[in-house]
Amino acid sequence: MKSNNLQVIYVIWLREMKRFLRAKSRLISNLTLPFFFLFAMGSGFRTWNMPETFQGIDYFNFLTPGIIGMTILFSSMFTGLSTLWDKEFGFLKEIMVAPVRRPVIILGRIAGGVTTNLIQGTMILIISLFMGFKITSLFSFLLAVFFMILTSIGFNGLSVAIASKMKDVQGFPLVMHFFTFPCFLLSGALFPINNLPNWDWARFLSLINPLTYGVDGLRAVLINSSQFPLFLDLGVLLIFGLVMIILGSYLFSKTEV
Amino acid sequence: MWAIETKNLTKEFNGLKAVDNISFKVKKGEIFGLLGPNGAGKTTIIKILTTLLSPTQGEAKVWEYNISDQRNEIRNSIGIVFQEPALDNRLTGFENLDFHARLYSLDKKTRQKRIKELLNLVGLKDQANDLVINYSGGMKRRLEIARGLMHFPKVLFLDEPTLGLDPQTRRRIWDYILELNKKEKITIILTTHYMEEADYLCQRVGIIDFGEIVALDTSQNLKNEIKSVDIREPSLEDVFLHFTGKTIREREVGRSEKNRMIAKRFKRR
16 A cells, blocks of 8 residues: 555656646746845845844845745745646546545645755755855755755645635635735845844744744755754744645545535 | 445535435446436536545445445546546646556556557547647547546446537547447446437436436336327437426526426426
8 A cells, every 4th residue: 555655646746747847937937036036135235234143144145045935935835726726627536536545645746846846946046156145065055955845845735725725726816915925024034033123023923934944944054144043943844844734634635626 | 236326315515405315226337327407416426426525414335335434445446537627738648547547556567558558449549649738629538538447447437428529529439438338348327418318328317307316217118108298209308308397497496496396397297
């Protein structure tokens, strides 16, 4: 039975990859927004003096890990969107009548989503190298990949969970506006969250935002400077990922087609 | 032995009974037709029998597996062609079949052999590597039928298999269905609006209206049954209209309207 499950995860992953590689426009459209942020904010705030924790760090170097986090957040939402498209085009029924356990389907989807996110995150990292970002060693690059994967797992799970509660694609822009953007803006991707006033609701939201820890972890491994200890980032991301996989599987198994 | 057995099957959506206390049996190796006006409950029955929906009440067995606790066994023994296309347009025909075969964990050798065999059967060998988005409606249907057969199902469900197809394709598909039934001994349950389709294919038909079975027999027997009412030789369409009335159905039918229709039906008898 176990090898069978792996086979199913593999084939769902394979399908996602094929679709991803065939949809060139999706690749480009997912990279443009992060690129413009990197380009505009990176040049605009270049001479900005960083506060305490990040003293002496160039803003562009500070920004790059944040934009990688943003890329992962935004493109992970596509995993949920593609679940909804499957529902719209009827393909979900084909998957639902197969003798396959629901969590296995979700794992396949998440595996596909994580791979595409990783490709996109890495592409942004490579682009940033051309724009002046310095990477210290291959090891720190590998650690960054690891943090990208961890962040991506949680948000992919969340995205599937949201999609499972939705009827059709129409409502998805709402998720973009009311969840994705605030999540990005309050993650410390653009500015250190210490800049937010103490005991403020915005600060509170930042602290419960999992992306904060993803971005912080990426900073820790890429520019060697972070707000929280690395193990706190790691722990939060691990728990977030695990909880979201379980939530995603649970809600997905409740969907009727 | 029965391929399908339902007992007092009921499904409610927000208090509205889409399927109302339905009991019927389908023999192994039979081609069984479910006829009924729009919104009569055909698709709901199919969805229950294919484990996509759980019934509110009653029980059903598919190939002697219970729909409440042997879903995986059922899923392994049935193939389905849905009413609306359920293909991945961004994959090729071959990839769609391969996806399905792996989902049902066929091993590599069986997979390759079966895909080839089925592409030949439905005549899509030359287009196997084209993206499905470029297929015509008929090609998509044929690909779906091939996919439904991929994992050697015992029972094949066809939900309006020839909806919107030209007469040539339709006839081709009918002939496949008959051939499959004969060669691979597959039990086939099909729903349709086309009376000539049911007449041509089905050994027995059940007519469903307002979620209830109003007639169930061979098409010939049903025709004989209403013969006295009509002067000319009745067609299956006459039988259908005799049992379901001539009113055009809206999608949702209210309780009062349903009662009115049932009263009318009894009066006519």
